[in-house]
Amino acid sequence: MGIRYFLMKIIDVFRLKKKCALVKHCNKTNMENIRLVKIGEEKFCRLDMKNKLEEFSGLYKNRPVKNNTYGMKAPHLFLAWFTMQSLKPEYIIESGVYKGQGTWILQKAVPSARIHSIDIALWKRKYVSDKVTYHNKDFVCIDWSDIVKDKTICFFDDHQNAVERVRFLEKNGFKKFIFEDNYPTGRGDCYSLKQAFDRDGQDANYLKSIIKVYNELPPVFKAEKTYWKDMWNEENYPTPEPLYKNLDKEYLRVFFDQAVHYTWMCYVELK
Numbered sequence: 001m002g003i004r005y006f007l008m009k010i011i012d013v014f015r016l017k018k019k020c021a022l023v024k025h026c027n028k029t030n031m032e033n034i035r036l037v038k039i040g041e042e043k044f045c046r047l048d049m050k051n052k053l054e055e056f057s058g059l060y061k062n063r064p065v066k067n068n069t070y071g072m073k074a075p076h077l078f079l080a081w082f083t084m085q086s087l088k089p090e091y092i093i094e095s096g097v098y099k100g101q102g103t104w105i106l107q108k109a110v111p112s113a114r115i116h117s118i119d120i121a122l123w124k125r126k127y128v129s130d131k132v133t134y135h136n137k138d139f140v141c142i143d144w145s146d147i148v149k150d151k152t153i154c155f156f157d158d159h160q161n162a163v164e165r166v167r168f169l170e171k172n173g174f175k176k177f178i179f180e181d182n183y184p185t186g187r188g189d190c191y192s193l194k195q196a197f198d199r200d201g202q203d204a205n206y207l208k209s210i211i212k213v214y215n216e217l218p219p220v221f222k223a224e225k226t227y228w229k230d231m232w233n234e235e236n237y238p239t240p241e242p243l244y245k246n247l248d249k250e251y252l253r254v255f256f257d258q259a260v261h262y263t264w265m266c267y268v269e270l271k
């Protein structure tokens with residue numbers, strides 16, 4: 001006891017304070033990174049999106065593939081259709097065709113676009129169009145020299161490493177693209193841009209240095225629980241504000257019923 005004990009206590013208090021400050025800083029940094037759902041301007045007007053849902057639901061009733069398990073459902077087909085219709089690219093490259101539902105909706109969105117569709121298993125197609133050029137090898141193995149890159153939007157639903165895809169896109173002059181499966185950390189079967197941003201390492205730094213616009217597109221509805229049956233809250237799954245909270249129009253039902261199939265689809269533009 002005495003002066004020595006008193007001094008040790010003061011040192012302990014300082015150590016504890018320093019430790020608390022460090023923990024606070026780490027928590028703050030993690031939360032900031034985890035919350036990255038947007039870089040740059042918001043490209044798509046939420047009101048325009050809402051105004052297009054009724055038209056889309058009519059179109060969706062006439063989809064060629066009625067059972068698209070493992071493929072895109074109404075929430076993402078809508079986002080694909082809406083974004084492409086707004087941007088009206090001259091060329092569309094779609095990677096990951098599966099039964100062809102996505103090909104069909106891309107054609108509906110921009111009938112004038114020259115569409116190239118890729119899948120390493122083209123035999124799975126149910127919808128096949130004679131207006132589309134099909135390829136059966138990976139995106140990076142195809143000669144894109146005839147494509148006008150700044151008039152092209154690439155649409156990836158092929159479950160490959162998204163950061164590797166971005167490196168190829170940047171190197172080859174592509175500027176605009178969409179990743180359909182932009183899975184949150186710990187989920188999905190491929191490395192997504194969302195996961196890269198969460199890790200906040202070299203990949204995130206690289207992406208932030210070349211990206212002008214990164215918009216996670218809003219879900220029409222959020223469900224209480226995710227596809228993985230845990231709580232769909234902001235802490236675990238930061239998500240843009242959904243377009244609707246209440247099911248107050250009948251044409252919204254399909255988006256409500258399929259809400260858990262949303263996978264943080266993102267639109268990206270490079271500098």
Ligand SMILES: C[S@@+](CC[C@H](N)C(=O)[O-])C[C@H]1O[C@@H](n2cnc3c(N)ncnc32)[C@H](O)[C@@H]1O
Binds near residue numbers: 068101
């Ligand atoms: C989830 S499905 C695509 C669903 C489709 N976009 C739709 O409209 O419903 C993924 C597809 O990616 C294909 N795939 C896997 N590896 C690929 C690659 N390297 N390049 C292109 N497609 C690939 C698979 O064969 C599969 O058909």
